Amino acid sequence: MLSEKSRPVIEATLPLVGSRIGEITADFYKRLFAAHPELLDGLFSRSNQRSGEQQQALAGSIAAFATHLINNPGTLPEAVLSRIAHKHASLGIREEQYGVVYEHLFAAIAADLADVISPEIAEAWTEVYWLMADALIKIEKGLYAAQANNRMWMPWRVAATTPAGTDALTFILEPADETPVTPAFAGQYISVKVQLPDGLHQVRQYSLSADAGTSRTFTTKLNDGGEVSTALHNGVEAGDILQISNPYGEITLKEGDGPLVLASAGIGCTPIASILRSLADTATGRQILVLHAENSMESWALRDQMTADVERIDDAELQLWLEAPQPGTKEGFMSLREVDLPADASLYLCGPLPFMKKIRDEAIDAGIPATRIHYEVFGPDVWLAN
């Protein structure tokens, strides 16, 4: 909990720090990578640094955390922390690295706010940082302890690659050594580390797209100019070894027997397809409404799998939106206003941010509480502050 001494200081300086946090985090990353260039080799995404998305996600999370401490003293923003901790754990972030981040973040804060910063302000923001860091460290320790092994990277052999719609490929993996395999929940992701032609290692996350448990199957869309998807699509074939992490991610099916709406767009169908597969495998009695939006039938990466799994579930229905519609499909962008939503439904969402924002807003308008809306973001969550 934030101390009574720091609370008014944070309240008074939050607007100023909030207005400068974008510049502060950009300077922080410059300082961090100048002192530790090794962090760009196999840890931070070079592309997210170039695009500024990681700076935005870090800034958003700090502002959201400080705002939460002011508005809800005594509680922590569990959802924000959990999402970051799962991402961190999928990258193997260690407790001692929090001191390194603190050093460079506070050097950036001190430089940016040099005219106004006092020891009192620095102390209050240091308290906020460590409240957040300690909460993350605690969740990350729990996540590491729950794994079947204590390794960060494990070799898995590509058993097969199969085309999955326009510009997408499914990679089916099998263990390449004796490391115990952590069972994955449907909806979770793994990190995949590849070496690029210039020698640098880069890591990206890929959702499991079919069976979870001890299987590892993921489906990637080729991202034009993207570093890792290009390396996977052009440089990896059956028999090759990939370095992958244990499974992480908190967008997993919550227990219950209420109706489910599973909504996705484009390659965002991957975690949804894995959740759908688990429902089909367990012969669920739940009412399932699967909503998917695509450019065209051909570009739908997991079309055969998802349609077959919908068929296997007694009370499941599929509705499809295509930009160029065909008989039996809807036209244009998905809208929940065109759908008869089951009462008391929970919603699982994955797709581009504008898609998720629209569907989430429509779901809230339709009476689905925010606590029953779960979404996965395929990149740094620049939404965290919302």
Ligand SMILES: Cc1cc2nc3c(=O)[nH]c(=O)nc-3n(C[C@H](O)[C@H](O)[C@H](O)COP(=O)(O)OP(=O)(O)OC[C@H]3O[C@@H](n4cnc5c(N)ncnc54)[C@H](O)[C@@H]3O)c2cc1C
């Ligand atoms: C939890 C999680 C699960 C994921 N699951 C999957 C999955 O199942 N399948 C899958 O294919 N991908 C998935 N991703 C995305 C994946 O991790 C990579 O981000 C993606 O493959 C692109 O990586 P890359 O190295 O090819 O591109 P990068 O070299 O990272 O380049 C991508 C660049 O393009 C920019 N960019 C990305 N999208 C757009 C856009 N629409 N418009 C403009 N610029 C854009 C980004 O800012 C970034 O700088 C997931 C991501 C996360 C975080």
Ligand code: HEM
């Ligand atoms: C209190 C301290 C920290 C905060 C608030 C924080 C916050 C965040 C946030 C918000 C994200 C984006 C999550 C998402 O994908 O949505 C992230 C990702 C990440 N964090 Fe942290 N973090 C902290 C400490 C650290 C530390 C100590 C390290 C280790 C050096 C680290 C390394 C990373 C990396 C590598 C990513 C993924 C970046 C990418 O792929 O571009 N973080 N963090």
